[in-house]
Amino acid sequence: MIGSLQGTIAAIGEDMALIEVGGVGYVVQAGARTLGRLSVGANVRLAIETHVREDAIRLFGFDSEEERAWFAHLQTIPGVGAKVALGILDAMPPQALADAIALQDKAAFARANGVGPKLAGRLALELAAKQGPKGFVSLNAATVSRAGAAIAAGGSSARAEAVSALVNLGIDQTSAARAVASAAKKFDPDAPAPELIRAALKEVSR
Numbered sequence: 001m002i003g004s005l006q007g008t009i010a011a012i013g014e015d016m017a018l019i020e021v022g023g024v025g026y027v028v029q030a031g032a033r034t035l036g037r038l039s040v041g042a043n044v045r046l047a048i049e050t051h052v053r054e055d056a057i058r059l060f061g062f063d064s065e066e067e068r069a070w071f072a073h074l075q076t077i078p079g080v081g082a083k084v085a086l087g088i089l090d091a092m093p094p095q096a097l098a099d100a101i102a103l104q105d106k107a108a109f110a111r112a113n114g115v116g117p118k119l120a121g122r123l124a125l126e127l128a129a130k131q132g133p134k135g136f137v138s139l140n141a142a143t144v145s146r147a148g149a150a151i152a153a154g155g156s157s158a159r160a161e162a163v164s165a166l167v168n169l170g171i172d173q174t175s176a177a178r179a180v181a182s183a184a185k186k187f188d189p190d191a192p193a194p195e196l197i198r199a200a201l202k203e204v205s206r
Contacts, residue, residue: 001050001052002026002048002050002059003047003048003050004045004046004047004048005019005021005026005028005045005046005048005059005061006021006043006044006045006046007019007020007021007022007026007043007044008020008041008042008043008044009038009039009040009041009042009043009044010025010040011040012035012038012039012040015029015030015032015035016028016029016030016035017030017035017038017061019044019046019061026059027059028046028048028059028060028061029058029059029060029061029082029086030046030060030061030062030086031062031086031087031089031090032090033063033089033090033093034046034061034062034063034067037063046061046062046063047061047062047063047064047065047067047068048060048061048062048068049062049068049071049072051082058082060082060086062089064094066094067089067093067094069133069134070089070094070097070133071085071086071089072133073127073130073132073133073134074088074089074123074127076130077122077123077126077127078122079119079122080119080123083114084112084113084114084115084119087112087113087114087115088109088112088115088123090112090113091108091111091112091113092108092109092111092112095189096108098132098159098177098181099181099184099185100124101124101127101128101177102128102174102177102178102180102181102182103178103181103182104124104125104128104178105124106120106121106123106124107120109123109124128174129174158190158191158192158193158196159180159181159184159193159196161193161196161197162176162180162183162193162196162197162200163176163177163180165193165197166179166180166197166200166201166204169201171204175204176200176204178203179200179201179203179204180196180200182200182203183196183199183200183202183203184196184199186199187199
């Protein structure tokens with residue numbers, strides 16, 4: 001299995017890129033947001049999700065391990081394949097996706113390509129009932145300590161800390177995540193955990 005690729009972008013297509021690594025060209029499928037950040041001739045490192053089928057091996061590339069983990073997690077929902085999962089991640093980066101799940105925001109899911117009202121409702125409901133995605137511990141030792149929390153909270157360790165604080169106060173995980181997601185809308189993306197905790201507690205008390 002291939003978990004990551006680092007090489008040179010040889011070509012970019014409508015839904016894929018050709019990455020040359022040590023003289024071998026790998027065709028990597030990716031979403032529009034990821035492809036939009038690439039440029040021919042540039043060096044790139046992508047997190048890779050490998051799908052092995054009887055008739056093909058497909059590689060899916062992502063800017064971060066966090067996005068790769070969400071891509072795999074979305075496909076645990078019946079009816080969600082690789083194409084739909086990429087469409088959801090194009091419509092919502094990980095933080096927005098985590099918020100949509102916590103708030104069970106069906107409308108947010110319905111904005112993604114390939115997601116109709118019925119599937120949007122199932123995504124909001126079933127993902128809220130699941131634990132968050134599980135990814136690899138970062139290969140970079142400097143970020144190992146924050147890898148798990150960042151993935152679980154959509155990339156924000158402050159949000160993960162806020163959710164954990166509410167759970168320690170006796171609030172169930174789902175309600176804590178929903179309260180923190182709602183409170184976070186009032187702050188900048190880099191708001192510190194203490195501010196999120198105070199605002200989230202007000203949300204819970206309503």
